Amino acid sequence: MQNRKVLIRRLSSVAAIALAPFILASQSGAQTAPYGQPSTAKGDWYMYFADPTGSRYLPFDQINASNFNKLEVAWHFKTDQLGAHPEYKLEGTPIEVNGTVYTTAGSRRDVVALDAKTGELKWVYSMNEGLRAAVAPRQLSGRGVSYWTDGKGDDRINYITTGYRLVSLNAHTGQPVESFGEHGIVDLKVGAYHGVIGQPGKYEQIDLVTGEIGLHTTPTVVGNTILVGSSFKEGSQPLEQNNTKGLTRAFDARTGKLIWTFHNIPQQGEPGYESWEKNSADFNGNTGTWSGITVDPVLHSVYMPIEDPTDDAYGGARPGNDLYGDSVVCVDLDTGKLKWYFQATHHPIWDYDMSSPPLLMDVNIDGQPRKIVAVPTKQAFLYTFDRITGKPIWPMPEKPVPQTNVPGEKTSKTQPFPTKPAAYARQQIATDDLIDFTPEMRAQAVDIVKKYWKMSPMYGPAVVSKVGGPYGTMDIGTLGGGTNWPGASFNPETHVVFAPAANNGVSMMGLVEPPAGLTDLKYLEGIGGQPFRINGGPGFGSSSDAPKVSDDDRRLAAALAAHPQTAVEAPPPRAVNGLPLVKPPYGLLTAINMDTGDTLWQVPNGDTPDEIRNNPALKGMTIPRTGMGAQDGVALTKTLVIQGDGQYVTSGGHPRGAYLRAYDQKNGQEVGAVWMPAPQSGSPMTYSYDGKQYIIVAVSGGNYSGDYLAFSLPGGN
Amino acid sequence: MPQAQGAMRSVWDGVYTSAQADKGKALFGDNCAKCHGGTLDGNDEIPALKGSHFMADWESQTAAELINRVHTTMPMDDPGKLSTPSATSVVAYLLQQNGIPAGNSELTDLTASQARIDAQKPGS
Structure with missing residues (x-):
């Protein structure tokens, strides 16, 4: 009862807060109370990527080219x-709704609510998950939160904990919503599963504490549905071929009840199962949906970007194309039923994933209005489809690609190559791409490549790394190139995509046989002679929770104790x-006109x-x-592309730091820059x-x- | 001429001893190498601890700040495990591996707060 009283008292304060939009409305003359659903037109950045289309766009231009340098x-x-x-x-990337900023922060991934004008802390919610967080595959503070409202004052913040629980909080008090799941919490590990070796078609629930699955991307909330993907440890070196399987699920935003599950790795009898030869769909894992999911509520369509299967660089134990690895998949919002899919990389062994939220745009192609989906990628292709039918907007022929010589591996003979838009960053490395500040440096680079590495056209498969060379295939975009998790953005009024891309993310794809007793995988990424x-992966082992255990490290130590290894060179x-x-x-930062597919x-x-x-x-x-070769997301105003430096830069008489920069959407010219004490590490937002x-x-x-950091123009109001 | 107390020096002015760096090397091998690599070259997203990127990250900060970072956040799976003196030895080793020469005086709490990290030798 006591709790109930507290809740009621807090709810009564909702009425007071709900007055705020009324004041805003009377000033703008656009809206009347109650606040109802948030929108970018009202000034809200109410989802991780602003709105369900993934635009990262706010139609405001109080901050513009003439005053950006005055930001404080x-x-x-x-x-x-x-x-x-x-x-x-x-x-x-925080969200903002009606005067409150919400986000995740800190090494325990707490949720905070901040006053949008002052940054004052309104509430903080924290869950101590102990071992479950300490062993979680995706640690650190995560990428933010999601908002749901019934439009009448039942306003909620949803987030996913380090240990993979979906939590629904009262947006005004930070208290869990009792009627959601169990006391505000849905255990997302329930329903996550792996195969059973030797028993095709049999699946087993993973351990609720130590079982491997997590997510640091925000859930996508549209209407009364919460969409949740899945993520695993960095995939280049999983120690179990039969890892947890990726899945995508929908939950009722009011109750937390499961609505549907999409098996990212098809089960027996489901379409796509046959794309894994020898029943290998049953004995492989990963294939998660770790990037953002976007939604067209009118079409009732969900667009999911899906990553590599186990593992990122060797697919000997999963011959075939391996659906829905490296695919964009469209399912029905209400049922989770497959509408269409497109696999960008067949038999994925390049860590290409599908790493960015698909962009849902309404454009005019050859004079016809079209509903399209454009998917930015690590490959630096913007794969573009009719989002109703899944048909490519511009031709995307299959072309022959290099073939593997790794024992047990079988590469796809072809891969799809979009003819438009043009690639917006490097896709392969040729001699002309090598460093050329001086002729000596070029000569040195040519020498290094010749002696140690293997140059290849795009889709160059990994090699078995050996002393004397080659130690690895030089690929680009696989791990650190092209557009990664921060994704791209678009202006829905001008139909222009703004895509950030790293252009120096060279990966040396080498395979080694792991130490005996460590894993059932034949090859893992590594360098011969070392x-x-x-690779712990970013942030692994950095959660707040103790005890700190890395089972992988313990297994490696045991394997190396039995079979010691030392560097031979x-x-x-x-x-x-x-x-x-x-x-x-x-x-690079690239603007692409999606009415024509041309680079602007x-x-x-x-x-x-x-x-x-x-x-x-x-x-x-x-x-x-x-x-800068960094993963730097952007935010759009009506006229500007806003993007911070991802690395330290000392210039302009400022102390060491980095700059938040503004580019004119029309021509890419930098029109302003303000100093920051450190590089951008999460994508910007504006409200x-x-x-x-x-x-x-x-x-x-x-x-x-x-x-x-929150910037605004000088002068009070 | 003895330095005036509180005067800022560069890490290039011989701010640690070889013995300290040796101690740091052993500690690095036990605590840091499993992620950062025996040759400090990092791995994918794990940062290298030598070279221009690392030095750019710490340029114009003091050695004390780097020691504090190691002491409070590393190793990632057991932060706080390295005492301040141990973290100081590890930093001495990092300086050595970045081509910064040893000197005759030990790096300590006090001297570290007065030792500025410069990517390149000042005046070079």
């Missing part, structure tokens, strides 16, 4: 005190004088980072603006409240721990 820090929220220790990789190492070089093997630009403009994303400009090998040389526009961006990195 209105407030900031340092996240150090959340969680047991500070976090240095803050990746959240002791085997496990120095590791093969991957750089020239500490500079990237490839020449600038290291990162392309510029380096930001300035030359300190690590390049201060490199002793370049002393005395004039280096053109290189841009307008009480007559004032704000930009929030997460910054962290190097010596600087997580901080949300």
Whole structure:
């Protein structure tokens, strides 16, 4: 009863808060109370990517080219005190609804509600999950939260904990919603499963504490449905072929009840199962939906980007195309039934994933209005389809690609190649792409590649890494290139996509036989002649919770104790004088007209980072603006592309730091830049409240721990 | 001429000893190498601890700040395990591996707060 009273008292304060939009409405003359559903037209950035189409666009231009340089820090929220220790990789994009900013923060992934004008902390919600969080595959603060409302004052914040629980909180009090799931919580591990070796068609629930599955992407909330994907440890070195299987699920936003489950790896009898030869669908895992899911509520269509199966670089135990690995999949919002799919990479062994939220746009192609979906990728192709039928808008022929020579591997003979839009970043490395600041550097790079690495056209498969070379195939875009999780954006009024891309994300794809006793996988990523190492993956082991256990590390230590390994030589070089093997630009920002598929403009994303400009090998040389090889998301206003530097830059008489930059959407010209103490580490967002526009961006990195910075123009209101 | 107390020096002015770096090397091998690699070259998203990217990350900060970072957040699976003196030795090793020469005086709490990290030797 006591709790109930508290709840009622808090709900009564809802009425007071609900007055705020009334004031806003009387000023703008556009809306009347009650607040109802949030919208970008009202100034709300109410989803991770602003709205269900994934646009990252707010139709406001109080902040514009003429005043961007005057932006000031209105407030900031340092996240150090959340969680047991500070976090240095803050990746959240907050949402804002009607005067309150909500986001996740800190090494325990707490949820905070902040006053949109002042940053004052309204409430904080924290769940201590113990071992379940300590072993979770995706740790750190996550990417943010989702909002649901009935439009009448029942307003909720949904988020996914480090340990993979879906939590529904009262947006005004931060208290769990009793009527949702069990006391506000749905255990997402319930229903996650793996196969049973030797028993095709049999599936087994994973362990609720130690079973591998998680998610740091925000759930997508549309209407009364919450969509939740799945994610695993970084896929290049899973230790179980029969890992947990990716799935995508829909839950009732009011009650938390499961509505449907889509099996990202088809089960026996489901379409796509036959694309895994030898029943291998049953004994492979991963294939999660770890990036953002977008929705067209009018078409009742859900667009899901799906990643690689087990594992990222070797598919010997899963011959075939392996649906729905590396596919964009469209299902019905109400039933989860498959409408169409497109597999961008057959038999995925490049870690290409589908790493960005699909962009849902209404455009005019050859004079005809078309509903399209455009998917930015690590490949730097913008795969574009009719989003009703799944048919490519422009031809996408299958073309022959290089073939593997790795024992047991079978590569697809062809892969689809979009003819339009043109690739918006590097897709392969040829001699002409190598560093050329001086002829000596080019010669050195050519020498390094010749001695140690294998150059290949796009879709060059990994090689078995061996002493004397080649140690790996030089691919680009696989891990760190093209457009990754921050995704791209579009302006729904001008039909232009703005795509950020890393242009120097070179991966050396080498395979080694793992130490005996470690795993049932024949090959894992590694470098011949070097002791085997496990790539922990970003943030793994960094949650607030104790005890700190890495089962993989323990298994590796045991395997290496039985079969010690030592380096037989120095590791093969991957750089020239500490500079990237490839020449600038290291990162790009590209505008693409989706009515025609033509590139409008392309510029380096930001300035030359300190690590390049201060490199002793370049002393005395004039280096053109290189841009940055970072995963840097953008936000759009009516007229600007806003993107922060992803690396440290010291310039303009400022102390060391980074810049939040604004580019003119028409021509890509930089029209303003404001200083920040550290690089952008989460994509920016913008909102307008009480007559004032704000930009929030997460910054962290190097010596600087997580901080949300809110910028606005000077002058009170 | 003795330095005035509180005067900022560069890490290039011999701010740690070889013995400290040796101690740091052993600690690094036990606690850090499993992720950052025996040659400090990192791995995918795990940052390298030598070279221009690392130095750019710490440029113009003090060695004390780097020690504090190691002490409070590393190793990631057991932060706080390295005491401040141990973290100091690890940082001495990192400086050495980045081509910054050893000197005759030990790096300590006090001297670290007065040692500025410069990617390149000042005046070079």
